[in-house]
Amino acid sequence: MELSTEIKEILEELKNIRRDLHKIPELGLEEYKTSQYIKEYLQQLNIKYEENVLETGIIAYFEGREPKKTYCFRADIDALGMQEQNQLEYQSVHVGKMHACGHDGHIAIVLGLAKLLTKNKDKLKDNIVLLFQPAEEGPGGALPILEGGFLKKYGVEEIYGLHLFPGLQEGQIGLRPGAMMSQNGEFDILIKGQSAHGAMPHVGIDSVVVASEMALGMQSIVSRSINPIEPAVITIGRVEAGEKRNIIAEEAVLEGTIRTFNQETYDLIKKRMMDFKKGLEVNYQCKIDIVIRDMYPAVYNDSHLTEIFIEAQKKCGIDVEIIDPIMLAEDFSFYQREIPGLFFFLGTKNKEKGFTYPLHNGKFNFDEKVLGDGLQIFVNLLKHRDIL
The missing domain is CATH 3.30.70.360 (Alpha-Beta Plaits)
Incomplete structure (x- = not known):
């Protein structure tokens, strides 16, 4: 995937963010260090945010010049209760806890989006909300966030999320309209x-x-x-x-x-x-x-948003694979029951580099190049919608 100059310039920073977070995995509703890290990064960029969303969650807010709509991009921030088996300079320092589902990468991508939005705030037409959600792995953070009225408070009308996925080749986008996850x-x-x-x-x-x-x-x-x-x-x-x-x-x-x-x-x-x-x-x-x-309802992608998303990527020369439904589950689905939403997979599989282990495996890892891909995908969408 060809990255813009802006994204290439911060790719090393995204890698460092991901590795910093990979060292400090925390379980659902216990993500205090992770939350602090996110807040400090947002503070450096002078970004407005609301903290203590379910105690450890954070919502960052960008006001557009001529806002007609508010869009949300979500990153889950929790880790898993399992021992890391990788031997890395940046491996988990928390015994029995690991980012084995790529959430450290999700955070890095959305923080990268925060940086680009800050650099381009004069171009931003509509409002953007960045949601750093706790407890996706359990007990579930999406439903309490909805019940707490947080998305309604910011007037969110569309929501987007992604998941790094070793079932697809590195950099490949996979999704489907309608029911995608169980x-x-x-x-x-x-x-x-x-x-x-x-x-x-x-x-x-x-x-x-x-x-x-x-x-x-x-x-x-x-x-x-x-x-x-x-x-x-x-x-x-x-x-x-x-x-x-x-x-x-x-x-x-x-x-x-x-x-x-x-x-x-x-x-x-x-x-x-x-x-x-x-x-x-x-x-x-x-x-x-x-x-x-x-637990979680089915992830159900809005057909209209799916069509727009595919158009946005194809416009930039990026193919989107329509995948078969998959029996994994995601609490992003709760948001989709209330507002139109779209969720997609971003492939991390690379046999040559040894990145073949599945999610929830003690040896799961990926090349941080895909962080730039994830950010580029979001930027492509914003530009196609004439938001940025």
Whole structure:
């Protein structure tokens, strides 16, 4: 991707910002150092901002010369609770925490946008809001920000976001109109049986057997209750039961996730899980407790904004790939339920440089060149809309 002279001039700065942030990853709603770093950068540029948005979030505001509309660009700022496995000069100094989902890069891109907007403030026609959002990885920051009225306060009418993504080649843009990322939910299942000697299973209630049937039965929900052309996933990622090999396990725990692209399918899966639970309780005379937490709705790109975005990039000689829907989830979707929004992926995969590890992997990394690409994409959009 060809970068403008302005962006080339700050590319090294963007790299340094990203590496500074990579060293200090923090979990959702605990991003105090990250927040302070962002504030200090904005202060250096004399940019107006509101702090303490959910305590660690920040909103920067640029007033246009002839404002007719307000646009928002969002960066998530939290990290993951996992140990970094990279050996880098700028690796995480916080044990058990890592920017393994590229949010350090997202922050750097949007701070770069802040710098360019400052340098070109006399050209800026409409209002721009830069949202540095906490807790995307959990418990979720977008919904509380909406409920707190922050976007309404600034009159935001359109919102844009991106995600660095190793599933696409470095610098490649990927998106699709409509449903692009899945709706998701989490579930915890506690099966209460009755312990007994392993040689006398008939006097106990074997929670392991019940858990096995529950796990297999939930897969049949997808294969037999959902239309085959409708994407849906039920994954059990954790199973725990038992104390010793010769004791019938009294309790078993299953933890997992649900992914779909529409509410009807999601609700049907939840109903069938509860139906299956009732049948197992009768068959095995056990007690099963299921807790389902509805997490994020599907990321749904506005078709008109998608068309404009693609035109803006093509005008600059940049191809946009229309990708298949993906079962990852993002709380950016909450904004899209309230106002028109667009979310896209920016590829980071580069085999020659060794950048092939997936998101949420202890060895995830990328070439900071893509930070300039991300900034260029936003600038292309602003210029195409005659905002900048």
